[in-house]
Amino acid sequence: MSGDSDALVRVTQQLRLNDFDVLGHLNQAVYHELLEQGRIALMTALGGDSNEFVLARVELDYRREVPVAVREVVVETGVERVGRASVRLAQRIVRPDGELAAEGATVLVGWNRAERSSRALTDAERAALSARLVAAPAS
Template identity: 70%
Template sequence: MTAGPNGPLRQTLQLRLNDFDVLGHLNQAVYHELLEQGRIALLASASADSNAYVLARVELDYRSEVPVPTPEVTVETGVERVGRSSVRLAQRVLRPDGTLAAEGAAVLVGWDAAERRSRPLSDAEREGLSARLSQAAA
């Protein structure tokens, strides 16, 4: 994982042979697993508990294949917007040569597990997540 205290988080993730499908490229479901790892890492870097959020929306556009035997990809995760009870993230998957493989967005909602409903973000969460605002959003 690489990044300073501000801006998008970059994380290099290893791929496994079983991440690839019979067509010889990264299976579509694996992208979602990779992006989830990026979201968890971003929340941790912002001192936010990933168990205190639920995924409300995900968008993903595939741009170029990741062929077998690509050993790793880089996942970039940044904050586009911090709301009252939600945060919108921008995410990208890059091949080792820097080629954009996929890009998308996710909306996470603060979650009150005891009440089983959304909750407002705390000031500390808002501050930590705002430090990760993407350049385009800043």
């Protein structure tokens, strides 16, 4: 993820002892919980409600171990692309020493709770999300 760092939402997350597995590193399921906290922080920063979206896709590449001695990480979240009914987010988990622990992308779809189906993003949502655009990572 590159581009305007002001577009990123960063949230520091404390790690608990039970977040680690018997091998002494962060359990793989916890990474997904951390990404969720990043998505919630982004929606909160935009003045939106994360319950107006559902998760449609997660891509996650593990880059560096988070050992049990690490007590917090930073989750960075930015918008890669805004579609008609969905938004693709770029997300990273960074250790306190600056090492990239994991990176990936998630796709959220606008959700109509009453009809329990997808919906188009509103103009206001599209504008707010577009204000957080970051460059997609090079392939």
